Amino acid sequence: MRIRLAVLVGRAVRVIARLRGGGSAIPGNIALRIAPRFLEHALGSLPLGVVFVTGSNGKSTTTHMLVAALRAHGMRVFTNPSGANLPQGIASALLATVPLDGRVRDDIAVLEVDEAYGVGLSRRLTPSDVLLLNLQIDQLNRFHEPDRVYGMLATMRDAATRRVIVNGADPNTAELGRGARPDQEVVVVGVSEAALAASPRGVAAAPRATAAPGAALPAAVVEVLSVDGARAELAVDGERASLALPARGLHYAVDAAAAIATARSLLGDRFDTATATGAISDLAPVYGRGEVIDARGQQVELVMMKNPPSLQLNLDALGRVPQRVMVAVDEGTPDPSWIYDTDLSTLDHVDVVTGTKAWQWATRLAYEGIPVGAVIEDFDEAVDAFLALPAPEDGPKVAVINYELMMALRLRMGYLDLEGGA
Amino acid sequence: MTTVRILHLFARELGINGDRGNVLALDRRLTWRGLRAQVDEVGVGDRAPAEPHLVHIGSGPRSALEAVLASGEHGSALRDWAAAGVPIIGVGAGFHLLSERIVSADGADRPGVGVLPIVIRDAPGRVVGEVLGAATPAGRLAGFVNHGVEVDRRSLAPFAVLERGRGDGPREEEPALDGARSGSVIGTHLGGPVLPMNPTVADELLGAALARLGAALPEADDRTLLADERARQARAAIAGRLGRAGLAV
Known part of the structure; x- marks a missing residue:
């Protein structure tokens, strides 16, 4: 009864939230208040179980790829839209499709899960398989230290009832694979020496002191052999396979290899x-x-500033020195110190710097010798000034922006579906 | 022309949060003023360098600090340099490294390098957030702290007296304090990173390094003044967020 009520009320709230342009986590939050075991009920009895995809970066991309690969084989897959990786986000995603009895009818669920919330979710949903992509520097204000995130990933690994899939090229996830229980199957994804050597940024693993290799890691079943632009060559069970990536970069090739x-x-x-x-x-x-x-x-291309590896990846993926650039960062990034670790060589100037952290960014740019047109702390004013600039000839205007101001920008530009396409 | 040799010690092992920015600030503030800077990165497994003119050690996770300490490398050199008056700054784990002892939550008691006669103890809670220093003739320090320790400073002076935000001493300490100073050595938890955010500290370190070379820090040029004005605005923004809008920083 509670479940039915949760679905009905959650759905109603979802309709209202979408009309008003509200946050997409709210309906899920309300459903979970009404029926705290909504997730367990919805996903607890799928024939092929629940798969978790987690790690610092690439969760959304990899989940997307894995779901596409499974669906292409005729599987019915439930998944959460990119970024909706907290319990309330997953609950919201369920409300969109679940029948009134609250039980998902698909064969399997593939869920992108946040590292911190994944710990609790792994107890509630008992995943059969856990895919551990990487451990990179991410949101230290929230996660404090990579050592702590390692513990979270280890807890999720331990929750896997059947299988752990790890990126063997990241020493942190490799160590997690070596520490798996004997009753867990360990599946390894690798990157060839040549592909690693050819990538300027490597795999960007967080600098932790990893334990000396004890148990050996099994050989990689899928290996990235080389990356050429947005194409990758893989070895799948020793056989060569070629595929197109969603953008350039080794990172995407590793995501694809992990999904496969x-x-x-x-x-x-x-x-x-x-x-x-x-x-x-x-x-x-x-x-x-x-x-x-x-x-x-006007078109504005968003370069998301989430954490060091993803900002670097997104800047590199621009593939050009943009003619019109705005940098916008607020308290959603409480400590942007790490921008000093970012290679900004793809920027030759910044037109507008805005947000409450504008002056910290402007200081960073001063030390890099990158000219700044204007620092306008007020975001709305800055957006107006940026949009008033002449159109660039090289493509869209570019906004280097954190998540919170991206949401503010979308709202300001009249987007109602704030989370973007699923 | 004077060349200042800056040693970025354990740059690979300890450098988790933009610590490179401290070294960049030191480098630029020399070259912009017409001096030469040479930055050397030395870590575990590298040969011990000749005595540098200035040393920077950045922040990192506890596991990385323990690995650096377990290597036993460059510790005696650090003690020699500190004794000789070489300016040294350690941030976060780099600060902990300089201490006499580091006591973990699990009770493990490990010796630090022993440059600063202080004890670092794991605290039950974590301190995360912006801080603002008290007024000094050189202005106010500001930054972002993120640590889980309590510093027993013994008789050492702090690096900063804080007007707003949590310090790294006992919870009840009033006023809150951050870091430690001893001779030419500074340890701090301030991020931002600390030197671009607080250029007076960068210039103090550079001035000390140059004094040992018989030189002085030249006047700031326009590029330095531009960076410093932006840093001042960044500190003012922090003051504003901590309920101290409009203060001179």
Whole structure:
């Protein structure tokens, strides 16, 4: 009864929230208040169980790829839209499709989960498989130290009832694979020496002191052999396969390899490499973090500033020195000190710097010798000034922006569905 | 022309939060004024360098600090340099490294390098947030702290007296304090990073390094003044967020 009520009320709130342009986590939050075991009930009895995808970066992309690969094999998959990786986000996603009895009818659930919330979720949902992508420097104000995040990932690993899939090229996730229980199958994704050597940024693993290798890690079942622009060559069970990536960069190739390795394990004999690589190649290309928004008739490409590896990746993915640039960061990034670790060589100037952290960014730019047009702390004023600048000839205007101001920008530009496309 | 040799010690092992920005600030503030800077990065497994003119050690997770200490490398050199008056700044774990002892939450008691006669103890809670220093003739320090320790400063002076935000001493300490100073050595938890955010500290370290070379820090040029004005605005923004809008920083 509680479940029915949760679904009905949650749905109603969802309709209202969408009309008003409110946050998409609210309906899920309300459903969870009414029925605290809504998630367990909805996802607890899927024939093929629940798969967790977690790590510092690449969760959304990899989840997307894995879901595409499974669906291409005819599986029915429940998943959460990119970024909706907290319990309330997953509950909101459920409300969109779940029948009134609150039980998902799909074969399997593939969930992108936040590292911190994943610990609690792993107790509630008992994942069969856990994919550990990487451990990189991320939101130290929230996570404090990579050592702590390592503990969270280890807890999720321990919750996997069947299988742990790890990125063997990141020493942190490799160590997590070596520490798996004997009753857990460990599946490894690798990167060839050549591909690593050819990538200027490498795998960007967080600098932790990892334990000396004890138990050996099994050989990689999927290995990234090389990356050329937005194409990657993989070895899948020793056989070469080529696929298109959503954007340039080793990072995306590792995400694809991890998705393929997981799909292969889940599908067993039904797995077909060409079907999987084809499905992943067909995914839409991403720009920056995947978004160009319409701002009063102008295109603005969003370069998300979430954490050091993702900002670097998104800046590198621009593929050009942009002619019109705004940098916008507020208290959603309480300590932006790490921007001094970012290679800003793709910027030759910044037109407008805004947000409450504007002066910290402007100081950073001064030390890099990158000219700044104007610092305008007030965000709305800055957006107006930025949009008033002449149109660039090289593509969209570019906003280097943190999550909170991206949401503010979307709202200001009249986007009602704040989370963007799923 | 004077070349100032800056040693970025354990840059690979300890450098989790933009600590490179401190070294960048030192480098630029020399070159902008027509002096030469040479930055050397030395870590575990590297040969011990000749005595540098200035040393920076950045922040990092406890596991990385323990690995650095376990290597036993460059500790005696640090003690020699500190005794000789070489300016040294350690931030976060780099500060802890300089201490006499580090006592973990699990009770493990490990010796630090022993440059600063202080004890670092794991605290039950974490301190995360912006801080603002008390007024001094050189202005106010500001930054972002993020640590889980309590510093027993013994008789050492703090690096900063705080007017707003949590310090790194006992909870009841009034006023709240951050870091420690001894001779030419500074340890702090301030991020921002600390030197671009607080250029007077950068210039103090550079001045001390140059004095040992028989030189003085030249006047700031326009680029330095531009960076410093932006840093001042950044500190003023922190003061504003901590309920001290309009204060001179």
